[in-house]
Amino acid sequence: MLRNARRLARRALTRAINSGPILALQVGTDRRIARKASGLEPSARSGHIVISTVGLGNVGDQAMLEAFLDNSTEHVHVVMPATNSLTLPIRHAHRATLVHLPGLVDGMPYRRKNSRKAFVELVRSAKTCSVIGADIMDGGYSPRESVLRCSVLALAHRLGADTAVMGFSWNGNAHPLARDAIRGIASTTTLYARDPLSASRLKADGIRCTEVADTVFSFDQIDAPRDLLSWRSSQAHRRLVVVNASGLVASATMIREYVTAVSALRARDFAVLLVPHVLRQGDNDLNACSDVYSHFHADPAVHLVTRLMQPAEVSWIVSEAEAVFTGRMHLAILSLNHGTPPCVVSTQGKVEGMLSLFGLERYSLEPTVGLGSRAFDSILELTQDGLRDRLVTIHPTVRDMALSQFRHVNQHASHPRSLP
Missing domain, CATH: 3.40.50.2000 (Glycogen Phosphorylase B;)
Structure with a gap:
C-alpha cells in the first residue's frame, strides 16, 4: 500500500511540474532574471555553450555531442542535466568543459535557482548558445523539457548570445505547451529542423525554421572495437x-x-x-x-x-x-554514413x-x-546490388545539409571552420 501511495504521489508531482501554471512561473522567473542581468556591464565574449540531451548511456546522444564539437571551433561549455550524462572525447578534451547544471532544462523550480545563476554567468560571456534539439522539442516525451529549453534560449538571447536549436524533429502532434514555447522564440532563435517532414510540420504550425539534416550525418570518426x-x-x-x-x-x-x-x-x-x-x-x-x-x-x-x-x-x-x-x-x-542501408x-x-x-x-x-x-x-x-552505391552517392548532399547548421557557431569564430 505504501509503495502504491508513493507511486501515486510521484505521478501527481510529475503532472504538477509539467502543468502550464508551474512552467509559466519558471519562464516568468527566467524573464525577470534576463531583464535584470541585461543591465549589467557586458563581458568580453568568447567560445560557445551547447546544452546537451540527456545521454546517460545513449550512443545517439553521445554522437550528437561529438558532431557538435567536431564542427565547431573555440572553447565549448557543454551544459548537462546530470553528472556523467555524456563524455568528452579525447580529441576535444583541450577545448571543451562539461558543466553540470541540474534542473536547468528539466527540473523542479526549486532546483533551478543555482543552476540558472551559473548559466547566466556563462552566457554573459559566450558568443553563442545552442540546444541540441533531437526529439525533445515537440514535447513528445516531456513538455517541461521543451518549454524550459526554449526559456533558457530566450534568456541567452536577451543576454547577447546568438541562439539556435540544432537539428530537431517535430512530430505530427506536438504538445500545445511545447508548440507555444518554440513559436515564442522563433523570431530570435534559429530553428534547424532535421528532416523535410519535420520542417513541413513546423511550417504548418506557423513556426519559421531552416531545413537541415541531423548533425550526426556529419560524424566521420571510426574505430574498430x-x-x-x-x-x-x-x-x-x-x-x-x-x-x-x-x-x-x-x-x-x-x-x-x-x-x-x-x-x-x-x-x-x-x-x-x-x-x-x-x-x-x-x-x-x-x-x-x-x-x-x-x-x-x-x-x-x-x-x-x-x-x-x-x-x-x-x-x-x-x-x-x-x-x-x-x-x-x-x-x-x-x-x-557508410552506405549501409x-x-x-x-x-x-x-x-x-x-x-x-x-x-x-x-x-x-x-x-x-x-x-x-x-x-x-x-x-x-x-541488400540488392546497386543500392549501396546509390546511398554513397546521396550522402555528401545530406552531409552538407547537416554541416550547414554549424554556420550558426562558426560565423562567430576567430578562425572559422570551413563549411560547405
Whole structure:
C-alpha cells in the first residue's frame, strides 16, 4: 500500500511540474532574471555553450555531442542535466568543459535557482548558445523539457548570445505547451529542423525554421572495437546484418518478432550482430537484445554486444554490415554514413522524414505484429546490388545539409571552420 501511495504521489508531482501554471512561473522567473542581468556591464565574449540531451548511456546522444564539437571551433561549455550524462572525447578534451547544471532544462523550480545563476554567468560571456534539439522539442516525451529549453534560449538571447536549436524533429502532434514555447522564440532563435517532414510540420504550425539534416550525418570518426575483431574474423565468410532491439518497443510480442527476423536471416546464412544502442534504466536495449539472443546463444554466427559502444565503434560495426535493422534512429544514421542501408522501427514520428532524404521511407516499419517478416523482407531488398552505391552517392548532399547548421557557431569564430 505504501509503495502504491508513493507511486501515486510521484505521478501527481510529475503532472504538477509539467502543468502550464508551474512552467509559466519558471519562464516568468527566467524573464525577470534576463531583464535584470541585461543591465549589467557586458563581458568580453568568447567560445560557445551547447546544452546537451540527456545521454546517460545513449550512443545517439553521445554522437550528437561529438558532431557538435567536431564542427565547431573555440572553447565549448557543454551544459548537462546530470553528472556523467555524456563524455568528452579525447580529441576535444583541450577545448571543451562539461558543466553540470541540474534542473536547468528539466527540473523542479526549486532546483533551478543555482543552476540558472551559473548559466547566466556563462552566457554573459559566450558568443553563442545552442540546444541540441533531437526529439525533445515537440514535447513528445516531456513538455517541461521543451518549454524550459526554449526559456533558457530566450534568456541567452536577451543576454547577447546568438541562439539556435540544432537539428530537431517535430512530430505530427506536438504538445500545445511545447508548440507555444518554440513559436515564442522563433523570431530570435534559429530553428534547424532535421528532416523535410519535420520542417513541413513546423511550417504548418506557423513556426519559421531552416531545413537541415541531423548533425550526426556529419560524424566521420571510426574505430574498430578490439573485443569484436575475433568474432568478426570468424564470420568473415558470411554477410553481416546488425540488429538492434530497442528498449522502447520491448514487449514479449516484439521480442518474438525480432526472433522471427533473426531466424530468417540465419536460414539465409547471414551472420547477425545484436547491438544495444541505449543502455540505461527504463528503455534499456541490452535487456531487449539479450532476450533475443537467448534464442540463439548456441549459434556462433549470432553474437551479442554487452557493453555501451562509442559512436566511432558503432561506425566501424555498421561499415562492415550489409544491412541494419534497428529501433534507434541514430544507429540508422551512422549506417547511412557508410552506405549501409537500414530498416528502422518507427517511434515518435521521427524516422520517416530522415529516411526520405535517401528515398528509403518505405523502410520505416511500424512496431506491430508481423514486424519480423517485414524486416526480413526489407533486408533482402536492401541488400540488392546497386543500392549501396546509390546511398554513397546521396550522402555528401545530406552531409552538407547537416554541416550547414554549424554556420550558426562558426560565423562567430576567430578562425572559422570551413563549411560547405
